[in-house]
Amino acid sequence: MKFHTRKWVKPEDLNxxxxxxxxxxxxWIDEEAALYSIIQLENSHVVTKFMSEINFMASAKEGDIVEIGLDVVKFGNTSxxxxxxVRNKMTHETIITVDQITMVNLDSNGKPKLHGKNQIEYVSERLSKKEPGV
Structure with missing residues (x-):
């Protein structure tokens, strides 16, 4: 699993x-899933459709740093x-796991749109596909 984002737990984040x-x-998870999906699907019109059972295993307190990790389970036609x-960098405990978050690619009218992707792409791979001078 690749951990993309770190968040610092501040007083306003506490219960x-x-x-x-x-x-x-x-x-935080929903935002990170949206950002990851937007980059992978190369479309800023992406929405959360489904989030599976959420399993809280530990917590974090003020001053802790948490990391959010995401992996692709699969690519659908429009999703x-x-x-x-999510893990606590200070205690080394897993805070939460979510087995499935389905993000849907939309067109400008808000309807599901085919994205044509079937594997994770990295920015460096996209840059190498472009012709020199473009």
């Missing part, structure tokens, strides 16, 4: 128990399915 608010963490793991 009344003084630990990381689950809703804040889910918002990309991801899995996610």
């Amino acid at each position: 009344p128990n003084k630990t990381l608010f689950g809703g804040k963490l889910l918002a 990309i399915v991801l899995k996610c793991k």
Whole structure:
């Protein structure tokens, strides 16, 4: 799993128990899944369709640093399915796992759009495909 983003847990991210608010963490995951999907599908019109069962295993407290990791499970015709793991860099514990996050590629009218992708692409690979001087 590749860990793409780190977040610093600040006072405004805490619940009344003084630990990381689950809703804040889910918002971070959703944003990271959207950004990852936008880059992979090369389309800024991507939405979350489905998120599977969420398994909270540990938490984080103020000052902790959490990392969000994503991997592609599969490419659909108009979607990309991801899995996610969030870990606490300070305690080395897994905070949460999400087995499936389905992101859907949309056209300008908000309808599902074929994306033609079937494997992960990295920016360096895309750059090498372009002709010199383009």
